[in-house]
Amino acid sequence: MIPELGEFALILALSFSFILAVIPLYGAATLNTLWMDYAKPLAKAQFTFLLISFICLGYAFASDDFSVQYVANHSNSQLPIQFKLSAIWGGHEGSQLLWAFILSGWTLAVSLFSRGLPLDMLARVLGVMGIIATGFISFLLWTSSPFLRYLPRFPADGADLNPLLQDFGLIVHPPMLYMGYVGFSVAFSFAIAALLSGRLDAAWARWSRPWTNVAWAFLGAGITLGSWWAYYELGWGGWWFWDPVENASLMPWLVGTALLHSLAVTEKRGVFKSWTLLLAIFAFSLSLLGTFLVRSGVLTSVHAFASDPERGFFILVLLLLTIGGSLTLYAFKAPNVKSESSFGWLSREMLLLVNNVFLVVMAITVLLGTLYPLLIDALGAGKISVGPPYFNALFVPIMSLLALSMGISGAARWRQTSMSGLKKQLLIPAIISLVVGSIFPFIYGDGFNFRVFLGITISTWVIATTLKEFKDKFRNATSMTAKLSQLTPSYYGMMLAHMGVAVVAIGITLVSVYSEERDMRMAPGDKIELADYQFEFQGAKKVTGENFTADEGTIVVTLEGEPVVTLYPQKRHYTVKRSMMTEASIDAGLFRDLYLAMGEPLGDGGAWAIRVHYKPYVRWLWLGGLLMALGGLLTVFDKRYRSKSLTEVAHA
Amino acid sequence: MPRLLLFIPLTLFIALSFFLWKGLSIDPRELPSALIDKPFPEFEVAALLQPERILTKADFIGSPVLVNVWATWCPSCRQEHEQLLRIAQENKIAIIGLNYKDERAAAMNWLQELGNPYVFNIYDESGMLGLDLGVYGAPETYLLDAQGLIRYRHVGVVTGKTWQELQVMIQNLEGNP
Numbered sequence: 001m002i003p004e005l006g007e008f009a010l011i012l013a014l015s016f017s018f019i020l021a022v023i024p025l026y027g028a029a030t031l032n033t034l035w036m037d038y039a040k041p042l043a044k045a046q047f048t049f050l051l052i053s054f055i056c057l058g059y060a061f062a063s064d065d066f067s068v069q070y071v072a073n074h075s076n077s078q079l080p081i082q083f084k085l086s087a088i089w090g091g092h093e094g095s096q097l098l099w100a101f102i103l104s105g106w107t108l109a110v111s112l113f114s115r116g117l118p119l120d121m122l123a124r125v126l127g128v129m130g131i132i133a134t135g136f137i138s139f140l141l142w143t144s145s146p147f148l149r150y151l152p153r154f155p156a157d158g159a160d161l162n163p164l165l166q167d168f169g170l171i172v173h174p175p176m177l178y179m180g181y182v183g184f185s186v187a188f189s190f191a192i193a194a195l196l197s198g199r200l201d202a203a204w205a206r207w208s209r210p211w212t213n214v215a216w217a218f219l220g221a222g223i224t225l226g227s228w229w230a231y232y233e234l235g236w237g238g239w240w241f242w243d244p245v246e247n248a249s250l251m252p253w254l255v256g257t258a259l260l261h262s263l264a265v266t267e268k269r270g271v272f273k274s275w276t277l278l279l280a281i282f283a284f285s286l287s288l289l290g291t292f293l294v295r296s297g298v299l300t301s302v303h304a305f306a307s308d309p310e311r312g313f314f315i316l317v318l319l320l321l322t323i324g325g326s327l328t329l330y331a332f333k334a335p336n337v338k339s340e341s342s343f344g345w346l347s348r349e350m351l352l353l354v355n356n357v358f359l360v361v362m363a364i365t366v367l368l369g370t371l372y373p374l375l376i377d378a379l380g381a382g383k384i385s386v387g388p389p390y391f392n393a394l395f396v397p398i399m400s401l402l403a404l405s406m407g408i409s410g411a412a413r414w415r416q417t418s419m420s421g422l423k424k425q426l427l428i429p430a431i432i433s434l435v436v437g438s439i440f441p442f443i444y445g446d447g448f449n450f451r452v453f454l455g456i457t458i459s460t461w462v463i464a465t466t467l468k469e470f471k472d473k474f475r476n477a478t479s480m481t482a483k484l485s486q487l488t489p490s491y492y493g494m495m496l497a498h499m500g501v502a503v504v505a506i507g508i509t510l511v512s513v514y515s516e517e518r519d520m521r522m523a524p525g526d527k528i529e530l531a532d533y534q535f536e537f538q539g540a541k542k543v544t545g546e547n548f549t550a551d552e553g554t555i556v557v558t559l560e561g562e563p564v565v566t567l568y569p570q571k572r573h574y575t576v577k578r579s580m581m582t583e584a585s586i587d588a589g590l591f592r593d594l595y596l597a598m599g600e601p602l603g604d605g606g607a608w609a610i611r612v613h614y615k616p617y618v619r620w621l622w623l624g625g626l627l628m629a630l631g632g633l634l635t636v637f638d639k640r641y642r643s644k645s646l647t648e649v650a651h652a
Numbered sequence: 653m654p655r656l657l658l659f660i661p662l663t664l665f666i667a668l669s670f671f672l673w674k675g676l677s678i679d680p681r682e683l684p685s686a687l688i689d690k691p692f693p694e695f696e697v698a699a700l701l702q703p704e705r706i707l708t709k710a711d712f713i714g715s716p717v718l719v720n721v722w723a724t725w726c727p728s729c730r731q732e733h734e735q736l737l738r739i740a741q742e743n744k745i746a747i748i749g750l751n752y753k754d755e756r757a758a759a760m761n762w763l764q765e766l767g768n769p770y771v772f773n774i775y776d777e778s779g780m781l782g783l784d785l786g787v788y789g790a791p792e793t794y795l796l797d798a799q800g801l802i803r804y805r806h807v808g809v810v811t812g813k814t815w816q817e818l819q820v821m822i823q824n825l826e827g828n829p
Contacts, residue, residue, distance in 0.1 A: 234727065241727050278661060285665075292672065320669055327662040334658050375671050388725045389753070519765035580734070599766075600734065611765075 003068050006056025007147040010097075013049035013104070014137040016042055020107075020130030024123035028197070036123035043111040043126050046133060047104040054101045057088055057146055067154035070094060070146040076160035076576050078547040086171040087161045092311075093146035095174060099291070100136045102175070102182045107133065110186060110211070117207060124193035125186075132185055135318045143311045160547070160576035169229025173222060177249055180219020181287040184252060186211040187259065188284035191277045192326055195333045205267035205276065210636045212263060212280075213493075216256040217632030223249050224625030232584055237517065237595050237613045239621060242391045247370045248290030254363040255283045258356040260632075265352050269414060271343065272353065274334045279356075281330060285323040286363070292319055293370070344416040351409035358402040365394045396454075403458040403505065406498065407465035425472075429464035436460040445514060455509025462502040466495055489637040497631030500624040507620030516614040519599065523607040531614040533594060534558045539606050540598070548572045550583070553598050553608060557587065564594075569610075571598040592616045692719070692800050693784035700751050700759055700773035707774050709800055712748055716803075716825050718818070719794040720770070720810070721750045721782065724758040726790040732809040733766050739815055740769035745822055749773035752782045752790050793818075797825050 020042040027035025057070075061084045066072040074087045074094070089095040107129045114122050140146075190208040194200050226246065231239045240246065259279040266276045292315045343349040369390050411417075411425040437457025441449045477483035516531050524539035538554040550570040557564045570583040587594040592614060599609030692709055699705040712719075720736060722729040740747055749770035751759045756775060763773075776782055785794070795804040795818060804821055806814055 238727065243727070274658070281661075316669065316672055319672075323665055324662070324669070327665055331655075331659040331662050371668075371671070600737075609767075 002056050002059050002063075003065065003147040003149065006053045006060070007141075007145060009049045009052040009056065010137065010141060010145070010147075013046050013053060013100075014134065014141060016046040016049065017104075017130045017133035017137055020046060021127055021134045022130075023127075024130070025127035025196075028120045028123045028127070031120070033119065036119050039123045039126040040111045042130070043104075043107045046130070047108040050097075050101045050104040050137075054088075054097060057094060057097060058085055060147075061085060061087055064158070066156070066158050067149050067151060068146075069148045069150050072150060072155050072158045074158070074161050076158040076547065078576065079158075079161060079166070080546050082171060083161055083166045087165075089174045090161050090165050090170065093140070093144040095178075096136070096140050096144050097146055098175065099178055099182060100133065100140055102178050103129065103133050103136065103185060106182055106186055110189075120197065121193055121199075121207075124196055125189045128189035128192045129185060132189075132322065135322065139311075139314050139318060143314050157576075160574065163548070163572070163574040163579055163581045164233060166547075166574075167229065167233055169225060169233060173225040173229055176218055176225055177222030180215050180217075180222050180256075181249075181252060181290065183211065183215025183218055184256060184280075184284040184287050186215065187263075187280045188326070191280035192329065195277065195326075195329050198333065200273050200277070200335050202267050202270055205263045206641070208280065209260070209263050209267060210638075210641050212256065212260050212283075213632045213635045216253070216260055217629040219249065219253050219256060220625055220632065221629040223253060224622050224629065227625070228622050231618070232586055234582075237515075237584070237597075237615060239511075239618065242369070242388045244370050245290075245294050247366050248286075248293050251363045251366050251370075252283050252286040252290065254359050254366070255279060255286055258359040258363075259283050261352050262356055265349055269343070269349060271349055275353075275356070277330060277334055279360075281323070281326050282360075282363075285319075285326075286367075288315075288319055288322060291315060343414070346412070346417050346419065346422070348409055348412040348414045348417070351405055351412050354405050355402060355409060358398055358405070362395065362398045362402075365398070366391065399505075400454060400458050403462050403501065406501070407461050410465050410469045410498075425468065426465065429461060429468050432464050433457045433460035444510075449513060452509055452513050455505055455513075459502040459505040459509070462498060462505070466498045466502075470495060488639070490635045490640075493631040493634035495631070496634060497628045500627030500629075500631060503620050503624030503627060505624075507617050507622075507624060510617035511615055511621065514616045515618075517612065519609060519611050521602050521607055522610045523605050526607075528612065530612050531592075532559060533564065533614065535596070535610075535612055537608070537610060540601075540608055543570070545572070547576065548574045548581075551598065551601070551608075553596075553610065555585075555596055555610070557594060567594070567596045569596045569598045588619060590619055593618050688805065689801055689803065692794075692796055692802055693781065695774070695781045695784070697774050697776055697781055700749070700756065700775040701763070703756070703775070707772065711772070712746070712796065713798070713800045715798050716745055716822055717771075717796050718745055718747045719750055719796060720747055721752050721785075721787050721790050721792040721794075723752045723754040723790045724762045725754065728809050729791045730766070732791055732811070733769070735810050735812060735815060736769040737767050739810075744819065746771045750781065750785075750787075751775050752787060753777065753779040795821055795825075 020039065023035050023042070024039035027033070027038070059065075060068045060071050061075055062081065064071070064075070064077050064084075066075075070091060070093050074091045075084050079087070087094070089098045107126060110129070111122070111126060114125075117125075187208050190204060190211070194204040223246075226249070227239045230241070231237060259276065259282075262272055262276040262279050265272050292312065407429065408422065408426065411422055413421075434457060437453045437455075437460060438448075440456045441447065441452040445452060473487065474480065474483055477486075518528060518530050520526075520528050522528070522537040524537060527534055527536045529535075534557070536556045536558070538556060540551045540553040543550050543552045550572040552568050552570045555567045555569070557567060565587045567585040567587060569585040572581040572583050573579075574581060582597050582599075584595055584597040586596070595613035595615055597611045597613075599611055601608055694709055696706055696708050699707050718739075736747060739745070747769050749772070751773050754775075754777070756777070759773070759775070763770075774781065779787075791809060793806040793810050793814075794802050795806075797803050803825065804818070806818075810818075
């Protein structure tokens, strides 16, 4: 009964989103206020019914209703309750439901926090979001309903959730990622609404900015969480694989980064309008493309969810309609008039444009690497695969150039900057970063290393130029505290995010160059040394968890005779899925992780293959990612987004 | 003229969707290899562990073998490695490694670290042999009969279940050669 209610609620949600896609847009086109007024209540109704549907699926999982196919395939009565609930998005159908649910959540948020928006703009934005929702809910109902039953005979118990996914990381990673993916639909809808209405002024950019920043922050946090999850859960200490699914999340993030900077320029200076519009369309298109790549099975990937050509076809049609439609609209209606203001060759506008181009080139590089095997295959030219060597070879130089111009654009002025002014601004940061970059490999490592030099120099460059710019703000300030409170949350957010970039760069550089690992046969009592730490294996014993049994090793770690920590890595056997999992045990630290994983038992003497990793600065990767995300969120607290909208209400 | 430029994104997207549409009709998991029942391509490539030894097709003709495509940059290869070690222990069929677009030092390290299930490894640094074979991505596993004809291709991780299926095929090969 409950699952049928869920399906029924989904059908109702589809009806509401269809009406939302038609009525307000038609109202906006014919200036019919009554019809435009329907947008808000329709957004609420759509959200309510998707919420009901979502709760129904959650209930089916919590109550072990194995007559529901999706539950039977992704859960088990022995599964701990928090994983039963996160299993809602542990497979294709449920994660699409989550996608639609989050989309309705964003639609609701736009309808609630839009006091300053003119009615026709709001009606158009919500209407466009309604079109997207109509497409996705239809996709759910026709090709991937999570509520299908096994009737009359259904399995007594479920097939269990993939053990890789039975983890805290899975509880939070997909919702975060989807918040980001789907969040770009707001910026997209604003862009389409602006194109439809023809009102491409600074106000449009100002409305889009907070939404874009939040979506970007969520996406960044989602990617960070995914990388962290892969690190501790896959059992061999890697943190990025250039896997198609990872690439699918990185591309919209890169374009999103370009978009939020471009929006800032459009709002402040009224230039780059067409480019900003195009980026808004691209960011969401890449999110959709990511969905297509993951769900259709055109690419093989370690994330291999069930994939199915029929679903792929449906998503491809959705892609064609949304992206093709919006690009057609763009081609006909994008402004092609001269900008409101002019700027010189050496100006902040120009430098931001250059950064934008770097980001987009990087996104295209990733896109090509991801699709290349498919393109070659479709051309009948054979089958090839693109590995991390390709991505690394292009990522490092492009990102280094980006970091370089990041520092310069912070120091440049709007409109026109003089070369001598820039030199004066940047000379000290340049010297500092070159010195730090050159010395660092000698102090931390055991000699010069070009990769470390490059990584540390550009990170220091980003930090030094950001701090210099911050310091210059105080040049004419009379009081320190007054100035500190005068700076806006947007400004602090930007600082935080830019620092995050440097922190990530430091993490990537040091963990790539200075990691050490060893694989050893260890009998109880054996000791090994790695990076000054001593590891003593004290044997393994059997332990049992709720739905697995495991061999658990005990390893005492000491540093120069002083005890540091005792680690307990496990080799788990999940009884229902009959699969083995390596559960690494990690001693995390700001400057280094000790990472231990159990391999295979070797012989009868209680010996095991043990893998020991020493990972310097690996935490900085995720710390930096979180700093960027926090920076993005902070900008939303800027008063001007609220006060401006309030004053507009007052004027209206 | 500038208006025409605004059509560029649309044109590119249409071209891209054409490829995506073509891609849908190709199932990467079951790609019935164009080489099924055809001879394994000829090659002359150095061995991974003994760079001075040159391997050719003649090195694995005479009995059925599994050719496993792997690389150190491939996370799924790590996942299937334990299963390969178990197959090697059962001693029913020889596994030949095709180390694909990899670095020699890293690959040697990997084998030392995780164990070596392979009789020998072909070091296909440039990926040319992989190209001839139609490798889509690592890991992939090919079953060859005693004459060196490709009889089956498996894309993705070799699991316990895959091994069961492979065993049936191997028995059939030995039953009616």
